[in-house]
Amino acid sequence: MQHYGKLKEILVVSYDAHSKFEEYVFKCKWFKVNLAGANCTVVQDECGHTQLKTSTTSYQPSHWQTSEPFTFPSHVEQCFYFPYPQNPEEWSLVVTYVPRSCSILGEKPEVVLPTSEVDDDHI
Numbered sequence: 001m002q003h004y005g006k007l008k009e010i011l012v013v014s015y016d017a018h019s020k021f022e023e024y025v026f027k028c029k030w031f032k033v034n035l036a037g038a039n040c041t042v043v044q045d046e047c048g049h050t051q052l053k054t055s056t057t058s059y060q061p062s063h064w065q066t067s068e069p070f071t072f073p074s075h076v077e078q079c080f081y082f083p084y085p086q087n088p089e090e091w092s093l094v095v096t097y098v099p100r101s102c103s104i105l106g107e108k109p110e111v112v113l114p115t116s117e118v119d120d121d122h123i
Helices: none
Strands: 005-016 021-030 042-044 050-053 079-083 091-096
Touching: none
Parallel strands: none
Antiparallel strands: 005 021, 042 050, 050 091, 079 091
16 A cells, blocks of 8 residues: 655664764655545546545644654655646645656566477577
């Protein structure tokens, strides 16, 4: 299940002053994710675009006991929320973004030949 949120703070956790080991942590405010029913907050339209209910009432409660506000940068994808034209106060179109510094590598397709087509002389 995907989660959607807005970045509120970027925290830097330093473990040791001598080794300069630092870890970045994002503090986010998460949206409620409900995929079905009358109260659904995430909808896929006929073109495959994701729409998210981004009104102020659609955030999850930010109590420490009920929601975890922190995540690591390696666990998230950057996206933008564009107000959806039909109801811009309530819904937004979710558009993911891949920074130039990141590259998407596809896997090389695996070719499997049936055993009847394999020639012993060419192995």
